[in-house]
Each structure stands twice: as C-alpha cells, then as structure tokens.
Amino acid sequence: MRLSISKSKNATSLYVKKDVVVNGKRTTKIVEKLGTVAELEKKLGGEDPVEWAKKYIAQMNLLEKEGKETDVIAKYSPSRLLKKDVQFSFNGGYLFLQKIYHDLGIHNICSEIKKKHKFNFNLDSILSRLIYGRILFPGSKLSTYELSSELIEPPDFQLQHIYRALEIISKESDFIQSSLYQNSLKVSKRNTGILYYDCTNYFFEIEQSEGLKQYGFGKDHKPNPIVQMGMFMDGNGIPLAFSISKGNTNEQLTLKPLEKKILSDFNVSRFVVCTDAGLASNANRKFNDKNDRAFITTQSIKKLKNYLKDWALDPKGWHLSGDDGVYDIMELDEKNDIEKIFYKERWIKEDGLEQRLVVTYSIKYRNYHRKIRSSQIERAMKLINTNPKAKLKKANQNDYKRFIEKKHYTSDGKQAKKEIYSIDTDLISKEETYDGFYGVCTNLEDDVDIIVKVNRKRWEIEESFRIMKSEFKARPVHLSRDDRIEAHFMTCFMALLIYRILEKKLEEKFTCSTIINSLRKMNFKLEEGEGYIPIYTRTDFTDALHEVFGFRTDYEIVTLKQMKKIFKLTKNR
Secondary structure (H helix, E strand, O other), X not given: OEEEEEEOOOOEEEEEEEEEEEOOXXXXXXXXXXXXXXXXXXXXXXXXXXXXXXXXXXXXXXXXXOOXXXXXXXXXXXXXXXXXXXOOEEEOOHHHHHHHHHHOXXXXXXXHHHHHOOOOOOHHHHHHHHHHHHHHOOOOHHHXXXXXXXXXXXXXXXXXXXXXXXXXXXXXXXXXXXXXXXXXXXXXXXOOOEEEEEEEEEEEOOOOOEOOEEXXXXXXXXXXXXXXXXXXXXXXXXXXXXEEEEOOOOHHHHHXXXXXXXXXXXXXXXXXXXXXXXXXXXXXXXXXXXXXEEEEEEEOOOOOOHHHHHXXXXXXXXXXXXXXXXXXXHHOOOOOOOOOOEEEEEEEEEOOEEEEEEEEEOHHHHHHHHHHHHHHHHHHHHHHOOOHHHHOOOOOOXXXXXXXXXXXXXXXXXXXXXXXXXXXXXXXXXXXXXXXEEXXXXXXXXXXXXXXXXHHOOHHHHHHHHHHHOOOOOOOEOOOOHHHHHHHHHHHHHHHHHHHHHHHHOOOOOOHHHHHHHHHOOEEEEEOOOEEEEOOOOOHHXXXXXXXXXOOOOOOOXXXXXXXXXXXHHOOO
C-alpha cells in the first residue's frame, strides 16, 4: 500500500492505494480516503498530514506483512472525529415484524382506507411505525415518532400526521378488524370454534372525566378515570376483535355488542364463548344458548345457592374420567392421586336457563391454594408486627390484608385502650373449605375433560392483557380525544396480533421477554458505502428467527445490496 496525493482546484486529497490483480490484469484500488490536507491539518493538531499519512500506511503494510487483519486500521483512525449529526446505529428487529405486517396485508388495508378519505400523508408508514414502536420502544406518540428514526428504514411523515392518522384509524376500526381477520386466515391457523372473552381497564394520568374517560372500578386500583377494553381471542390464542367502552360501563354489558359484530362482520357464527365468572351474567349465557353458539364459564362455588354448594362440597359421589368408580375425596392418596382430577356434575335450571354445573377437585390444586394463602398469611403477620394502622386499607378479596382482623377488645372481653390487630383465623378456616375445588357452567354435553381443558386456556387472554399493559406499556393513556384513544388501542391490538403470530411461527419455544427484548437489541452499525454490521448477540432465538423468516441479518456484515433484498422480502415485493 502506498500514499496517493490528488490535487484539484479546491483541495489536495490523500488516499491509501494498493496494487491488485483483477482478472489477470494489474490495477490500482483505493483502500481508504484519508481526507483533504486542510481537514487533516485541523484534526492532527499541527502534525504534517503527509508525514502522518506515510506513518499510517507504514503501519498498515507492517500488519499486512505479518498476516494480520488491516480492515480496522484502514477504516478507523484515532485521529478522525465522528461525523457530526450523522446516525450510525439502527434497529433491525422490526424487519421480522414488518414481514408479518405485510403478510397480514395491512399496507393494502391502508390503501383501501385512502380511497375513502382525503389525506396527504402516508398512512401505511405511520401505522406500521406505531405498531413497531408499541412492541420495540413503547411510549407516547411523540417518543414513537422520534424513535422511529432508529429503524433502518426512516419514517416519511411528520409528527402532526400521526394525530391526523389516529382520527382515520378510529373511523375505520371495524373495517380494519374484519379485514385483519380475513387476511390472517392465510398467515396463521385460526380456531374460531372456541372464543375467549375478557375485559380489563386502562387508566389515564388526568383527573377530569369526560367521554370514554370515566371513573369506575379500576383493576389497577388507581384513583384516575379509566376506559374499558373488551377483547375476543380465538382458541389458538390469537386476538380476534376488541371494543372500547366508557370506564363506568358494567363489563358484563360489553360482551354482546362485540360478539354481534363478529357474527355480522367476520362470517363466524358457530362457536363456544368461554369467560370468567365476572362476565358470566345470566343474560350473556342466554345469548349464547341459541343457534350454533354455546358457553363455558367459571362458576364461583362460594356464590352457589346453599343446596348446590352443599352438593359441590360433599366429599362423596366423585368420578374420574375413564373410570366407572365412585370416589370419596376424603379417602384419596396424597401421593398417588395428586395428578388426578375428580369431578361431579348435574344439570340445573334457574332463571329460565338450563345449564350443566361441573365441579372438579384436585389435590394438586388444593396444595396450590394452600401455598398461596400461606404466603399471604406470612405477609399479613409481618405487617401486624410493624405498623398496620398506617398501611392497612380496605382489602379486596385477593389481598393478603384481608387476613388482618382489627379488634377493640382484649381476649377476656375488656375494652382495649388501643386497636388490636391479629390474624383472622375464622376467615382462613372458611377459605380452606374451598381449597382444591373449581366450578364451571356450560350448556354443552361434551366430556368433562374437554370442558375443563377449554376453560383452562383462559390464561392466554389474561396474558394478552398483561403483555399490553407491561411489555407494550398501553397505560397510562396520554391522549384526551375519544377517537385518538380508540386508535391508540387499535394499534395496541394490532401489535398484539403481530406478536402472537410471531410466537406461533416460533412454535412457542421462547418466552415473551426473550422475544421482545431480543428484537429490541437487534441493532446494526452502518458502515458507509458498505453495509450494516450486526452489534447484537447471536443466540438460539436469533437463529430460530432467521430460519423461520428465510433471511439472515447475522452475517459479519450485511451489504447494502443484501439489506435492500431483505427490505423487499419483508414487504412481499
């Protein structure tokens, strides 16, 4: 390698050149442009640029002679400053989300919406960035806009366009949801024979209630207005549809309107609706006791009528699937029967509805109840030994503080000078009565095993809400207008849909935190003129990801040409 000096009218430039043989012919290749003499004089602090360049090249030649890699020294110099205001680091984890986004045809949905409304911004670009941002760097719409520049493909819209787009997304919510479902049939296996429904709420950081933002029973126990979100999920754990209601709406009333939309817009009419006890009003059960629909809902044994409660808790008359025997659960073997699920059933007719009550009992489930309660009692005792008065508030039915009893008299019945706190042993005894028991109501005549199995999958929809609240940070909501609030949850719903499909593509081999955190860390350094260098850790997860999606980003460098091919692949072009 040698120094080459090129002079022009305006500047004198220094280059590192090397003689190479290409196709049998000798030629010269520029290894590196060192800069102009004027630029180097500023950087070198008085050192002669030509002399510095000769020393630099001599070092490169020495390394090459020794058989060592010269790329680093050729491309980087301790005497060159980084270019000002030039970004070199980008996230590429979104590329896998982008592939699912386009497989779902969301870009085409945006095109259809464009035909109905007059706007001059790129809805596809905005919606995709809102979805990717919700998964990769959740935050306000402002932060999403700012952080969108960290994706390899930069945004082509302004901040004000986001808020205008939210208005459009809200208006087209029903169209987007029904189109998503139809398009998803080509992307992932859907099981609409079983639909899970649940409802939760999200709080705002403001105190004023108006529109959708109303004071109601907040599951987060925040003294703020809330909004209700109801959602249907299919039997494979993939979101189907959602709706937003006022925060003071009785959640039992949210099921039927959304289910009617599914019946009318989704071309789905034959299914079993599975809910928890809080959503299982008699009206909702009757609604799904007609045509080709059915219901499975949890049933609190505590809330059963006395004669049914006595029947459910009676230790005699229990059965085991595949076994003709009749069992007394008081005579079970703690070791050999721990994995078995015993059941009893009967048909009941009340309030004009005939339904089947199934009660199960398991030693394993009983032990789980005891373990949870033991931990709660331990926490309650610790609080008693500190200062319970300062910390003791009205406790809900699942709060460990419910076990703390406040008395104003001593054990001998005398008036106490101070309040006395102790563990409520009577409450513990009452709760222990129900340990291991679980109730379900249904209008189906299927085997108990099937009923129980279907009901147990309700955890997936509960997990979906947890993901939106924790990983996607869907709360607190930072928007005030109703249409923008609805659009915010539309993007959260779409992010959840894409995430769940990604899980299915990966055969559910990785945890939620592994998937999301790994995508967030899939960063690249741009090497100008050459390509993108991965600066993330290659793992089993990234290997599986690349294998499933059919392209790789984990080479030592992804050339510009290769990256363009990946862009086209993720956009189905």
